[in-house]
Amino acid sequence: MLKLLSTTLLLSSFIYANNVSEKVEDFLDDKFMENPRLKSVDVTVSDVVPLKQLAGWNAYIVDVEAYLKAQPKRLIKQRMIWFSDGRIITKELTDMQGGESLTDLVKPPFKDEYYKKENLLFGNPDAKHKVAIFSDPLCPFCKGFVPGALDYMKKDPKKFAVYYYHFPLERLHPASVHLVKAAAAAELQGDKNVIEKLYHVQINPQERDVKKILKAFNKAVGTKLTPKDLNTPAVIKQVNRDLDIANAVMVGGTPTIYLDGKVDNTKKKYLKVQ
Incomplete structure (x- = not known):
């Protein structure tokens, strides 16, 4: 029973993370398309990192691909980090105790x-x-x-x-x-x-x-x-x-x-x- 309960909780967390990832993608798609210089934007969450410092919050590593109206053949690629608890989203979070930016703590390693x-x-x-x-x-x-x-x-x-x-x-x-x-x-x-x-x-x-x-x-x-x-x-x-x-x-x-x-x-x- 305990094993079944643990599996159910893990599946629930996975589904929740996926749902929030989709919300993050949709929100950023709409937000970036407010830029009149852009012809199109595609936002994809490539990784989700739980924040130890903030329960219920995750860091979302996001890949953005966009085309400019002035240069429709030029593909612009950028990777960025956003933080969300599923209701609020922000670009910056700072640990007040150590003064560290949480962005630096979740950046991808140099492989x-x-x-x-x-x-x-x-x-x-x-x-x-x-x-x-x-x-x-x-x-x-x-x-x-x-x-x-x-x-x-x-x-x-x-x-x-x-x-x-x-x-x-x-x-x-x-x-x-x-x-x-x-x-x-x-x-x-x-x-x-x-x-x-x-x-x-x-x-x-x-x-x-x-x-x-x-x-x-x-x-x-x-x-x-x-x-x-x-x-x-x-x-x-x-x-x-x-x-x-x-x-x-x-x-x-x-x-x-x-x-x-x-x-x-x-x-x-x-x-x-x-």
Whole structure:
């Protein structure tokens, strides 16, 4: 009887979770379609995580696919987290005791499959610690962090395997979109040190002229890339792969650092590992 009761409770919880997931999807579908710039939106709950801190509440990991009216062939993908108890829905919840955002506690982990050999900047793949860095080369915070962090970890290849992922913040730094394509093109041509040189490119972050951006890039990196080199299938594939991984683990800003599969909001833990 107890086993039957437990099974019934589990089934009830599953059905309830499914019902709320559908409510979350329907609500967000309607909410996002209020944006006049969107042609269509598809919202899917990919995972549900119960909140230990708040009984009756779950975190809903939501995948959103949308098309813009101005660019009907361009598919925009985004993963986000929403919280709901089945009646109320909110984007943010913060633990008042520890001050932690519950969003950070339920973000997807950095899976082993995301450590691509193409993203290995330096270090032994079997090193004691794996570090993943998502960065925009024109982000002021990245400029102040990434070069020093790379220089520190590069000295100990048995301790650190460092993986680098392009994450240009197009709305803030339009020029970074062309810069990361140029970096990918240079990497594909065999330049193994392009990422370290990338942070020495002198260009206005708001620049949109690809010729001006390439001139600054070629000067800093020592390449002779042309605009045509930035749009090859191989370059587009490499940049999109990085963006897909960033979306999968819900990277929202730069620099974002993962140490051994877990996001490091302090960005300093690599200094303390043994």
